[in-house]
């Protein structure tokens with residue numbers, strides 16, 4: 001109950017924050033509509049009394065009032081719904097935005113590795129869809145409180161014993177619950193034939209297997225099986241519904257008996273002169289409303305409790321993600337790199353695993369170098385990249401940028417000075433220009449910047465094949481959106497990585513995995529030559545992860561990782577000469593290509 005009240009409060013506050021005028025209008029209309037029903041019963045009672053005692057004028061006025069109240073009762077809730085429906089949409093959007101902020105707004109990505117937080121996000125995504133129902137429940141709940149209060153006062157006025165009527169509304173409520181459980185059991189019991197039937201329907205109508213169905217002439221066979229399963233499911237469901245309806249009816253009979261008792265009570269009062277005939281009419285109309293009010297109240301409370309729990313989860317999640325955040329220190333970064341980036345005794349374990357996937361890593365990456373990171377699957381290459389990007393902080397040790405510890409730099413500042421292309425790249429379904437331009441928001445709409453970035457990523461041919469060039473709408477979500485191949489999307493992601501003019505660090509974590517080896521080689525040949533030129537001027541470091549040694553050999557410095565430790569460091573020639581792990585991996589791949 002308290003939960004539901006809290007949830008209502010939060011929802012009301014949200015509605016008020018989002019649109020005061022609409023929120024106020026909704027509440028006024030809902031309250032007016034809700035009070036109209038019991039008041040109508042009251043005036044109806046009055047009118048009956050006036051008719052019986054021959055007060056024609058008063059009875060006419062009451063009749064007009066009854067009509068007005070009936071109109072209010074029937075229409076206000078609809079007008080209110082129009083007003084709060086939009087509020088509900090806004091609240092849902094607001095909830096989603098808060099969730100997006102919680103999920104993406106933090107500088108680090110550690111919360112994505114924590115299953116409990118990932119679960120919370122999944123649950124909240126689903127719960128956010130309940131907001132429309134919750135807004136409905138809130139508004140109806142407000143109306144209901146007023147309607148119940150008015151009803152209570154009116155009933156007590158006739159005979160205090162009538163205040164027991166709400167108790168009689170409980171058996172139908174309990175019976176309703178039991179009936180729902182019976183229906184639920186029937187649904188569970190028939191889940192298998194339903195699933196099988198749906199699967200058969202899907203098989204029969206899917207374009208993918210249309211050819212096979214025709215060749216083997218399976219149409220009739222699948223239809224017969226579908227019918228068989230469907231009948232099985234329908235039989236089970238019908239049995240369940242039948243039983244549930246019986247239980248429901250028993251509950252309603254109990255209330256009906258109480259209803260009859262209430263009517264008899266006021267009839268007796270009327271006969272003995274303690275009440276009037278108007279009271280009888282009043283009770284006949286109001287008592288039915290009591291039943292509806294109690295049932296509705298319980299349903300609304302459940303909905304509001306659920307949304308209250310969602311609000312609490314969201315608040316807890318925000319706090320947890322904020323707690324997992326990296327610090328926001330304010331040490332300045334140099335305009336250009338002079339010495340480079342160093343790692344001192346860096347070890348790292350992902351949250352909750354207790355297993356170090358990087359151990360005592362010591363590296364000096366001089367300013368202006370093109371670095372390749374190689375190693376077998378799971379060696380720790382991507383983890384190293386994530387630490388360099390500042391997505392995580394080392395469990396122990398330091399990452400130093402020109403001697404400044406990265407933990408002392410605001411993540412925001414560091415993020416502005418790096419650029420990246422990842423194997424798991426995003427497919428932004430914007431126009432092509434925007435999709436690439438996002439790599440440098442201040443220049444996102446600048447055609448020359450985007451063209452230059454596309455050129456550096458060797459992605460210009462992708463644009464040339466599209467009908468509207470840079471203005472082509474990308475993605476299947478749009479009716480006229482152009483879908484791209486995996487390799488084309490990846491080239492655009494690379495273009496995005498090239499948008500920032502002079503980052504201190506450019507990381508490319510297998511950014512060409514969807515390209516064929518020859519395309520990757522050509523891309524990196526051109527890219528490293530350009531990167532070399534820029535790096536010498538700005539001191540920028542370009543670090544890429546690749547499994548293709550034809551690409552890797554172009555780097556000035558190659559870092560070989562094995563089981564989370566640095567096995568070797570050097571350029572291609574020296575590593576081949578050393579005849580260690582790099583030479584072995586290089587030879588293996590060269591042999592595979594021969």
Ligand SMILES: Nc1ncnc2c1ncn2[C@@H]1O[C@H](COP(=O)(O)OP(=O)(O)OP(=O)(O)O)[C@@H](O)[C@H]1O
Pocket residue numbers: 113350351353357375376377378379380381382383384
């Ligand atoms: N988010 C995570 N949570 C827990 N463990 C992780 C996570 N990401 C990676 N790991 C583990 O860390 C180790 C190193 O993974 P990483 O992705 O850095 O390897 P990699 O060298 O980039 O591999 P690949 O070549 O397959 O991309 C692996 O054992 C992996 O299972």
